[in-house]
Amino acid sequence: MAGHSKWANIQHRKGRQDAARSKLFSKLSKEITVAAKMGDPDPEKNPRLRLAVKEAKSQSVPKDVIERAIKKSEGGDAESYDEIRYEGYGPGGVAIIVEAMTDNRNRTASTVRSTFSKNGGNLGETGSVGFMFERKGQIVFDYGVGSPDDVMMAAIEAGAEDVESAEGDGDEDEGGHWITCADTDLSEVSTALEQALGESRSTKLVWQAQTTSPVDLETLQKVMKLVETLEDDDDVQSVTTNMDAPDEVMEAYAAAS
Known part of the structure; x- marks a missing residue:
């Protein structure tokens, strides 16, 4: 599973502050609500919901928060979210996939496109990097x-x-x-x-x-800035890249962060 652990290590080195953890809880709760609304509110009868609840628990989301997220799906006034995948390139030609859940497609598309543009990237069409x-x-x-x-x-x-x-x-x-x-x-x-x-x-x-993009320290710093800005968007659920940094580059990045 080449490349995954380096990216995981970068994320862990950066750490999570209280505000970021609250945002994480919110995103996990949104996934639970959507999964429950699309299927059965019983995790044992809904595989997607079961995985969402399991992931939330592994991230220490409180039980009452999980239960509220499921209950929210049962209300007639429950928010309706569209699931959208954006694809594009970051600095250094690094491929990026952004997954979002939104109640306003135009707002999210505009924000994601602007974030790519302001951080040295280019948002592409669906499928432009997915094949990687x-x-x-x-x-x-x-x-x-x-x-x-x-x-x-x-x-x-x-x-x-x-x-x-x-x-x-x-x-x-x-x-x-x-x-x-x-x-x-x-x-x-x-x-x-x-x-x-x-x-x-x-x-x-x-x-x-399946195909990785080698990066130096400068490129790594630029891509991380883009990724972190995307992750700060409440509509964005996850951001994945194909960048691959040598150990010495990662150590230099960690030291400078």
């Missing part, structure tokens, strides 16, 4: 749940496709086991793995880059 990525399920466990060999065996038995393990440098969030599977198998594989290894750190659908 593949939709996958991703389950992340803390490194301490077991040895790489034990986790590999558990992943194989659960039906996963790939495992990458990294011990980290003393920061628990930087180490871990990243397990990938087919997007359609995520619910089943994650359930089997949690029965074998315990609670996961994260369970979600991701875009996995």
